[in-house]
Amino acid sequence: MTPSIQPPRDLRSRYLLRVADTCLIHAQRQSEWCGHGPILEEDIALTNMSLDLLGQARALLTHIGQGASPALDEDQLAFLRDERDYLNMTLVELPGRRAGRDFADAVLRNLLLGSWMHLTWQRLQASSDAEVAAIAGKAVKEARYHVEHAADWVVRLGDGTEESARRLRQALDQLWPYTGELFEDDEADTQAEATALGPARSSLRADWLAAVRPVLADAKLELPKDSPFRATGSQGVHSENLGFMLAELQHLQRSYPGGKW
Template sequence: MQASIELDDRPALHYLLRIGDTCLIHAQRLAEWCGHAPILEEDIALSNMALDLLGQARAVLAHAGAVEGGGHDEDQLAFLRDERDYRNPSLVELPGGPRDGDFAHTMLRCAMVATLLKLLWERLADSGDAELAAIAGKAVKEARYHEQHAGDWVVRLGLGTEESRRRSVAALAALWPYVEELFDDDAIDAAAEAQGLGPRWSSLREAWMSRMQSLLDEAGLAMPQSTAFRSTGKRGVHTEHMGRMLAEMQHLQRAFPGGVW
């Protein structure tokens, strides 16, 4: 089996990993719906959104490898890190596919993440890092579509049947405790801001909350109160679900290192 790679602790690298890993792990969760969505058109839509996110992850991780300077490409960064070296927020790693969740959960999370990424890409388009700015210029268009598509479903399900509303309320209660981690600041954010690489994620909070409030109001759903709970995926301390996901994601690359079709 292929051994894990090791990375240094430079802030710019880990800022990029937070973005790339968020796209990568969210894409993996969306891809679980391939062949299982409630209607054929949505099966295609979810698969296409997963591919968009995978493309964003690939671009950012490839750039992270160049910043690191250790010769690691996007495939090695995606598949050959230990769990503790992934920097995605816990929200995107939570289960919610057809085997262990439901469609309302998936679409609400998709709306939450797409709104975050859209706001982040908009800011990163002005990054002092020309490569990251170029990635953001393309990615923001995809994120806008993801936000609109998922938001339409959140409204449709929230105002739909008694069952779809029940599932929407349950999804909101399950996902909302993981929101505050998205906007927690640390030294990585501070360094990225100081270097002109990108914004502190906390600076996105007000706009994100405003957009989510508007969406939930339209869907007839009440925004939950914040709690003291803080998840810690961005710091590499993940939920129990992350290890199981990575075991599936990484198996082929680790079993057949450098394999090609």
């Protein structure tokens, strides 16, 4: 079995890994819908969005790895870290289709997270790191489509049948408590803002609410009350779900290091 690597732990790398890992794990969870979409068009759309997220993760992981000592490649960072070294938002690792979560959960999760990613990429276009700014310039266009797609479905389900509205309300109740983590600053945020690498998470909250609130209103959903609960995935302290996902994600690379197709 291939041993784990030690990723870079400086604040700059932690800040970028948080974005990269959120994209990576969200792509992995959303890929569960491949072959299981409610209609063919949505099956393809969800799969393509997973590939967008994977591309965003790859670009950032490559950039982070080039600055590490010794240098690391994207595959090492994606497949050979221990669970505590992943810094994704807990929202993306929550159980998905295989655990019984439905299409309402999938599109609402895409709205909540996609709106946050869209704002993050928008701000990162002005990053003091030219490579990050270039990655963001492409990613922001993809994220804009993800939000538009999710918003269309959220409104359609919320303003649809009694059953579709019930399922959407249930998804909102399950997912909303995890959104607080999206706006919790730490030392990496403070340094990123000071060096113009990227925005502090807290600075995104007002614009995120402004983007999400009208969609939920059109879907006839009330904005839930803020919860005192705070998830800690972005600090490397994860729910029980991530370990199972990583076992699947990492199995081939761990078992056959350097394997070629």
